[in-house]
Amino acid sequence: MASRIYIDLSSDDTFEENYQKLVRNLYGKPLLRRPPLGTAPAYITDEDQIVLKTSRKVGAIKDALLNERRSVGGLISDFLETFVSSLEDFRLTGGAIVGFDDKVASSIEKMLPLRDDFIDFTFILFKYRDSVDLDQIHEFWEKLAAFTFRPEHLGSWSEVDFDNFKFFNYELMLNFMAVLLQLKRYQEAGFFLHSQYFYRSSTNQLKQSGVGILNRYVQSLDQFRNNRLGLNRVSVSADLIKARATRKDVSFGCIRETDLILYYITELRGARVGWFPRTSVYVSHGSSIDLFDRMVSKRHFERVRTLFGIDTIDELDALVDAYVARQSNNNQGSVAMLDYNISSLEYVIVPKQIGTTP
Numbered sequence: 001m002a003s004r005i006y007i008d009l010s011s012d013d014t015f016e017e018n019y020q021k022l023v024r025n026l027y028g029k030p031l032l033r034r035p036p037l038g039t040a041p042a043y044i045t046d047e048d049q050i051v052l053k054t055s056r057k058v059g060a061i062k063d064a065l066l067n068e069r070r071s072v073g074g075l076i077s078d079f080l081e082t083f084v085s086s087l088e089d090f091r092l093t094g095g096a097i098v099g100f101d102d103k104v105a106s107s108i109e110k111m112l113p114l115r116d117d118f119i120d121f122t123f124i125l126f127k128y129r130d131s132v133d134l135d136q137i138h139e140f141w142e143k144l145a146a147f148t149f150r151p152e153h154l155g156s157w158s159e160v161d162f163d164n165f166k167f168f169n170y171e172l173m174l175n176f177m178a179v180l181l182q183l184k185r186y187q188e189a190g191f192f193l194h195s196q197y198f199y200r201s202s203t204n205q206l207k208q209s210g211v212g213i214l215n216r217y218v219q220s221l222d223q224f225r226n227n228r229l230g231l232n233r234v235s236v237s238a239d240l241i242k243a244r245a246t247r248k249d250v251s252f253g254c255i256r257e258t259d260l261i262l263y264y265i266t267e268l269r270g271a272r273v274g275w276f277p278r279t280s281v282y283v284s285h286g287s288s289i290d291l292f293d294r295m296v297s298k299r300h301f302e303r304v305r306t307l308f309g310i311d312t313i314d315e316l317d318a319l320v321d322a323y324v325a326r327q328s329n330n331n332q333g334s335v336a337m338l339d340y341n342i343s344s345l346e347y348v349i350v351p352k353q354i355g356t357t358p
Contacts, residue, residue, distance in 0.1 A: 054114060054118075055117070057075070058121050061075045076133075090111055092107055093156075101228065104225075108240065137192070138191075142197050142199060145199045148169060149200060167240065169216070170218075173214045189307055195211065196208045197214070210272065215262075234339050241278070262277070264348060265307060267345055268349070269319070280340045280341050296357050297358065298355040
């Protein structure tokens with residue numbers, strides 16, 4: 001049956017179009033030709049490839065959402081659980097060995113399809129479902145945070161053994177928040193931005209932290225690899241984020257701006273563990289942030305204020321004043337801010353300019 005072609009000539013509405021298809025196929029001149037097969041991605045040709053368990057699950061969730069099937073809740077839970085269990089396939093050991101950064105970089109490359117599955121899942125979930133169980137997603141992020149610490153069963157270990165997960169969590173949260181902001185789900189984005197995340201440390205102590213726990217320093221890349229290969233880069237992690245931002249629906253510009261938004265808001269709230277915007281190395285010094293600039297519009301401010309966890313402009317003004325007071329007593333980090341092209345917060349968020357137009 002492989003060589004057979006079906007053309008429907010029974011409908012008057014499509015007769016002419018399908019008749020042309022018939023004539024073209026009879027003479028070997030089809031209207032559409034199959035394009036040549038492109039180069040296979042590395043994770044397919046690699047002999048050590050890991051078959052992802054999340055494949056094809058996103059499509060089932062979309063179908064259930066669009067058709068309002070009762071199974072959608074179970075499918076969402078199954079996807080999140082499968083995603084977490086899939087990460088176990090990427091655990092690394094041997095961080096004390098010279099050149100371990102190659103293993104980290106290779107592992108990160110193999111995790112790219114997993115990242116894309118989650119981005120697709122996020123788009124579908126928040127685009128087609130008005131009410132999302134945020135606690136369920138929050139619990140998922142807590143489980144991901146745990147991967148950057150020593151699991152209880154592991155005896156011998158090195159801190160950099162978990163660097164692939166540190167990078168992955170940073171990239172995944174960046175893309176997750178970028179999608180929420182793109183879909184204008186500001187209330188949901190604010191929920192994850194201001195939540196506390198519980199996790200077990202490497203000493204098995206139960207601790208909690210802000211969203212910054214999902215943005216931990218990747219020493220094997222930003223220090224060891226940078227020095228070993230003589231890269232002389234401000235942030236190898238930032239370079240990787242940029243190189244991997246190949247999706248058309250989440251551009252690197254969007255990711256970079258999201259990175260800075262998370263930084264400024266966690267700074268504004270005085271978070272003990274803030275969010276450091278590594279991708280800001282690709283920002284021209286003094287560049288503005290579109291979401292903040294638009295707050296001159298009162299209507300826009302009313303939509304995005306939940307991102308800041310406030311209700312009024314006066315509350316935002318008070319937060320900025322408190323931030324400035326804290327900074328006057330703390331001059332640390334000024335070199336890092338210059339290296340990463342980070343403008344001071346009071347020049348980026350100016351309460352006197354907010355809500356001055358309808």
